[in-house]
Amino acid sequence: MLPTPHVSCDYDKVYEPSEDSFLILDALEKEQAFLRTYFRSKPTVVCEVGCGSGIVTTFMMQNDIPNEHAIYLPTDVNPWAMDSMVESASLNNCCTKMLSPIRTNLTSSIRPREIDFLVFNPPYVPAESVPYMPLDSEANEGDWLDLALLGGDDGMAITWKLLDSLDKIMAPGGIAYILFCARNHPEKVVKTMSTRGWKCELTEHRKAGWEVLSVYKFYR
Numbered sequence: 001m002l003p004t005p006h007v008s009c010d011y012d013k014v015y016e017p018s019e020d021s022f023l024i025l026d027a028l029e030k031e032q033a034f035l036r037t038y039f040r041s042k043p044t045v046v047c048e049v050g051c052g053s054g055i056v057t058t059f060m061m062q063n064d065i066p067n068e069h070a071i072y073l074p075t076d077v078n079p080w081a082m083d084s085m086v087e088s089a090s091l092n093n094c095c096t097k098m099l100s101p102i103r104t105n106l107t108s109s110i111r112p113r114e115i116d117f118l119v120f121n122p123p124y125v126p127a128e129s130v131p132y133m134p135l136d137s138e139a140n141e142g143d144w145l146d147l148a149l150l151g152g153d154d155g156m157a158i159t160w161k162l163l164d165s166l167d168k169i170m171a172p173g174g175i176a177y178i179l180f181c182a183r184n185h186p187e188k189v190v191k192t193m194s195t196r197g198w199k200c201e202l203t204e205h206r207k208a209g210w211e212v213l214s215v216y217k218f219y220r
C-alpha cells in the first residue's frame with residue numbers, strides 16, 4: 001500500500017482530507033499500473049481540480065502518477081489552497097517535481113485540449129444552491145469550506161460544469177477520474193456521458209458512514 005502524504009493545514013480555511021480524498025488515493029493506486037502503460041513516457045499535463053490541502057496531487061507526485069514525465073497544474077478557487085498545495089508538496093519532499101498551482105474556476109486558466117490527466121473530488125453534497133463565491137476582501141473563512149462541500153442540485157452543479165467541458169479541456173487520449181456520492185446519481189451521468197462517446201468505468205467505491213462514494217474513470 002502506498003503511503004498517505006503528510007498534510008498539515010488550517011482546516012478552518014481549507015477542506016480537511018476525508019473519506020472522499022482517501023477513496024481517490026485508493027483509486028489512483030489501483031490504476032497506477034494501467035496509467036504507466038497507457039501514458040508510457042509521454043510528457044503529461046496533470047490537473048487536479050479543487051486541490052484543497054494538496055493531498056491528492058502530492059500523492060500523485062510522490063508516486064509518479066500517471067507517469068514520471070508529469071507536469072502538475074492543480075487548481076482551486078480557494079486562495080488558501082494555493083499555499084496548502086505548495087506546503088504539502090514540500091513537506092513530502094516533492095520539490096523536484098514540476099508543480100504550478102493555479103487559482104482559477106475549474107480549469108478555465110488552462111489552455112483547451114491540454115489536460116492529459118484530470119482528477120476531481122468535487123463539492124458533491126446536494127444543496128439548494130452552490131454558495132456564492134465571495135470576493136477575497138469580504139470572504140469569511142467558513143465560506144471556502146461551504147464551497148468545498150455544497151454542490152447545488154443533486155450535488156451535481158459544479159461536476160456537470162466540468163463534465164460538460166470535458167471535450168473542450170481534455171487532450172486527445174485524456175483520462176479523467178471523478179468522485180461521486182450515490183445522491184449524485186452517477187448511473188445517470190454514465191448514461192449521458194456514454195451517449196457523448198465517453199467510456200465510463202467504475203474504478204473504486206466504498207460505503208463511508210451513510211454515504212456511498214464512487215470514483216469513475218472517463219476516457220475515449
Ligand SMILES: C[S@@+](CC[C@H](N)C(=O)[O-])C[C@H]1O[C@@H](n2cnc3c(N)ncnc32)[C@H](O)[C@@H]1O
Pocket residue numbers: 015016017018020021024049050051052053054055056075076077078081104105106107121122123124144147148149158
Ligand atoms: C471536496 S473538496 C476536495 C479537496 C481535495 N482535493 C481533497 O480531495 O481532499 C473540493 C475542493 O474543490 C474546490 N472547488 C470548489 N469549487 C471549485 C471550482 N469551481 N473550481 C475549482 N475548485 C473548486 C474547493 O475549494 C475544495 O478545495
